[in-house]
Amino acid sequence: MGDVDAMFQVRLAVTENSMTSAELAAAGITPASIAEAIRSAPCAWVATIDGEVAGFAMVDLRSACLFALFVRSDCEGRGLGTALCRAGEQALLAQHEAAWLETAKASRAARLYRHLGWGDERDVGDGDIRLTKRRA
Structure with a gap:
């Protein structure tokens, strides 16, 4: 619970x-x-570097949604986003046959999710897409 303020600061700092x-x-x-x-x-x-929160992910276990994954821009490229995504996927797919998320179609995040096996891309409007990942 002590990381909440740091998580919020990460969310505010993303580009x-x-x-x-x-x-x-x-x-x-x-x-x-x-x-x-x-x-x-x-x-x-949360993912930390040198004891400081560098990124976080959150899921909604009821709806099977990965609804937040953010990494500070100065910490990108270190595998934190991949590790956080995998943690969220594991929790969601332990309870559901499929998980979903929404993100901007042209974002770096969308490229990461596609690389990690999220697919079944559907347009949800305003430049956003919904991606799904199914249990293996």
Whole structure:
């Protein structure tokens, strides 16, 4: 629970899919809402470098959604996103036949997800796509 503020700071610092604190709050994403989600289910993982939170992932176990995966831009290229994605996938696919996520079609994140085997790409509008990953 002590990592929630650091997770929120990572979310604010990303360059792709960036949002201000006010925009996140309008979408219902605050340190308090993150803390509540973590309290209600084992749904979050953090990656650290030298003891500092460098990235995080969160899933919704009920809906089978990987809904957050962010890595600080100064920590990209070290495999953190891959490791966080795999952790989320493992949790989701332990309970569901398939997991899903939505991201911008032309994003670096979409390239990572496709590389990690997410597919069945569907357009959901506004330049975003839905990707699915099925249990092996």
